[in-house]
Amino acid sequence: MPVILIQALKFQKKSFMFWTIGIVLLIALYMALYPSIKESAAELNAYMEKMPEALRNAFIDEETNYASPLGYISSEIYTQMLPLLFIFFAIGFGSNAIAGEEEKGTLDIVLSAPIRRSRFIIEKFLALIVSLGFLSVLIVLCLFFGSKFVGIDVTVNQLTNATFNLFLLSLNFGAFAFFIGSLTGSKGLSIGLATAFAVLSFFVSAFYKLVDQLDKIKDFSPFFHYSDQSALIHGINWASATLLIWAIIGLFLLSIAAFSKRDLNV
Amino acid sequence: MDKAVIKTTKLTKFYGKSRGVENLSLEVNEGEVFGFLGPNGAGKSTTIKLLLNFINPSSGSASIFGFDPTKESIEIQEKIGYLPGEIHMYEDLTGKDHLRFQAQLRPSTSWKYVEELSKKLKVDLNKKIKSLSHGNKQKVALISAFMHKPELIILDEPTTGLDPLIQQEFYNLVEEVNRSGTTFFISSHILPEVERICHRVAIIREGRLVVTEEIVNLKKGALRPLEVIFSENITKTDFQTITGIKDIEVNGNILRCKVVGSLDTFIKKLGNYTVESIITQEPDLEQIFLKFYKGDN
Ligand SMILES: Nc1ncnc2c1ncn2[C@@H]1O[C@H](COP(=O)(O)OP(=O)(O)O)[C@@H](O)[C@H]1O
Ligand SMILES: [Mg+2]
Numbered sequence: 001m002p003v004i005l006i007q008a009l010k011f012q013k014k015s016f017m018f019w020t021i022g023i024v025l026l027i028a029l030y031m032a033l034y035p036s037i038k039e040s041a042a043e044l045n046a047y048m049e050k051m052p053e054a055l056r057n058a059f060i061d062e063e064t065n066y067a068s069p070l071g072y073i074s075s076e077i078y079t080q081m082l083p084l085l086f087i088f089f090a091i092g093f094g095s096n097a098i099a100g101e102e103e104k105g106t107l108d109i110v111l112s113a114p115i116r117r118s119r120f121i122i123e124k125f126l127a128l129i130v131s132l133g134f135l136s137v138l139i140v141l142c143l144f145f146g147s148k149f150v151g152i153d154v155t156v157n158q159l160t161n162a163t164f165n166l167f168l169l170s171l172n173f174g175a176f177a178f179f180i181g182s183l184t185g186s187k188g189l190s191i192g193l194a195t196a197f198a199v200l201s202f203f204v205s206a207f208y209k210l211v212d213q214l215d216k217i218k219d220f221s222p223f224f225h226y227s228d229q230s231a232l233i234h235g236i237n238w239a240s241a242t243l244l245i246w247a248i249i250g251l252f253l254l255s256i257a258a259f260s261k262r263d264l265n266v
Numbered sequence: 267m268d269k270a271v272i273k274t275t276k277l278t279k280f281y282g283k284s285r286g287v288e289n290l291s292l293e294v295n296e297g298e299v300f301g302f303l304g305p306n307g308a309g310k311s312t313t314i315k316l317l318l319n320f321i322n323p324s325s326g327s328a329s330i331f332g333f334d335p336t337k338e339s340i341e342i343q344e345k346i347g348y349l350p351g352e353i354h355m356y357e358d359l360t361g362k363d364h365l366r367f368q369a370q371l372r373p374s375t376s377w378k379y380v381e382e383l384s385k386k387l388k389v390d391l392n393k394k395i396k397s398l399s400h401g402n403k404q405k406v407a408l409i410s411a412f413m414h415k416p417e418l419i420i421l422d423e424p425t426t427g428l429d430p431l432i433q434q435e436f437y438n439l440v441e442e443v444n445r446s447g448t449t450f451f452i453s454s455h456i457l458p459e460v461e462r463i464c465h466r467v468a469i470i471r472e473g474r475l476v477v478t479e480e481i482v483n484l485k486k487g488a489l490r491p492l493e494v495i496f497s498e499n500i501t502k503t504d505f506q507t508i509t510g511i512k513d514i515e516v517n518g519n520i521l522r523c524k525v526v527g528s529l530d531t532f533i534k535k536l537g538n539y540t541v542e543s544i545i546t547q548e549p550d551l552e553q554i555f556l557k558f559y560k561g562d563n
Pocket of ligand 2: 422
């Protein structure tokens with residue numbers, strides 16, 4: 001029985017409840033705004049239509065086309081609001097998992113029992129995965145029914161693709177926070193470094209086209225791999241997704257290595 | 267019977283440059299209640315954390331049930347119960363949920379025994395941990411150290427925060443569980459407590475072992491205060507030759523003194539006089555203890 005995993009999820013009950021309410025409300029809000037945004041976006045699009053063909057293509061495709069329903073979901077929801085929320089949650093959970101317990105002094109509750117440190121890490125990491133998975137399913141459901149309500153035509157399959165990508169992105173930063181926590185036992189350091197990594201990663205993906213130095217390091221940016229194509233519209237780019245998955249596995253293994261031998265602050 | 271359950275060999279831990287414990291060698295035998303006595307900062311908790319593999323030794327080694335904590339901690343932890351020196355628990359859980367969780371990690375737990383213990387220690391397991399007083403938290407943590415009936419119970423300053431009645435209850439519990447064969451390793455900075463429940467004691471000061479001795483032997487070396495009232499006046503010189511006598515004070519027909527070890531020669535000497543009454547007390551270990559603490563042994 002994965003006792004530690006189950007207990008970690010039980011501790012999240014309240015937090016899950018608030019996140020569920022928050023996400024439902026937020027998506028309802030986005031959906032409620034859609035009709036009015038669609039109108040003004042239509043005007044913008046009409047203006048764009050008058051541009052020369054080549055210029056227009058440089059500015060808009062379906063992804064940045066707010067009037068296109070999928071464009072709205074992809075660019076408004078999946079590139080801005082959801083990554084922010086998910087990464088926030090993942091870093092919080094990841095830093096709490098080990099470093100949070102270590103700072104609270106509760107590690108010895110589990111580790112004085114016959115539980116290997118590696119098992120502790122594995123179950124805690126699974127709890128992070130399950131929690132993000134829960135939020136992901138919630139997102140797919142909310143967006144699917146929300147879209148239906150305002151008449152946007154989007155399939156569960158499309159939403160699943162986009163959300164899976166989002167899941168991988170946020171799990172990267174969550175796993176990074178988890179690793180720093182396992183290595184140092186410091187929650188502050190874990191949150192700080194993981195947040196810095198996320199912000200940097202975002203900037204790299206936003207500006208690598210303009211700055212040569214950023215272009216060289218773009219492969220290290222989870223955001224770059226996340227946003228290189230809209231999974232909602234074009235499906236998952238498996239080359240990028242595989243890289244994100246390897247990074248997660250790497251951070252997970254590093255966490256086990258870092259935690260299994262060091263002195264614990266108990 | 268004299269099988270070593272815990273054995274440390276020159277066990278040493280430095281936190282960077284700061285000393286935790288140094289060259290500690292001791293043995294705890296199966297079935298005994300072993301006291302680990304020392305003032306705050308002496309290195310008691312450090313030693314216990316080394317035994318539980320929470321921290322790694324800088325040098326030296328330990329063995330529990332013949333297992334090496336740094337390599338075989340699972341085998342060790344299957345056989346032990348532990349009460350930490352600083353208790354932190356999941357504040358939002360009730361005592362019951364907390365213990366249920368820990369019971370799942372220790373499959374040999376019997377819930378009936380948990381309930382028995384909670385009655386004995388008088389703690390309400392339905393309350394949330396965060397609403398419990400320090401003493402009551404301590405009780406919940408004590409239950410988790412005992413509930414799976416381990417072969418060895420390691421308690422780091424178990425009675426801090428317990429009120430005197432519950433302390434008594436706790437001492438009885440240790441005695442009772444020890445009678446069924448459980449070995450105890452109990453750290454403390456309170457001498458009377460160790461004197462009360464332990465068979466043997468190791469005294470540790472500034473990270474180093476000062477002495478390991480049976481309580482009864484320590485008592486042999488301890489000074490017994492005596493007051494004797496005679497029917498006639500006496501003089502100091504009459505008693506100065508008695509072996510082991512110290513701090514003689516004579517006041518008319520009253521003699522106050524302290525005697526180390528056996529009282530035999532003292533009593534025989536009294537036979538030469540008419541004695542009205544004798545008042546004596548248990549020799550307490552305070553002086554010995556203080557002597558070791560101050561380091562002038
Ligand atoms: N994590 C730590 N980092 C640095 N020094 C420590 C740490 N833990 C304990 N010490 C030091 O080690 C010494 C022994 O501490 P400890 O084992 O807790 O003593 P005791 O339990 O006997 O009161 C103390 O001087 C303490 O300051
Ligand atoms: Mg201590």
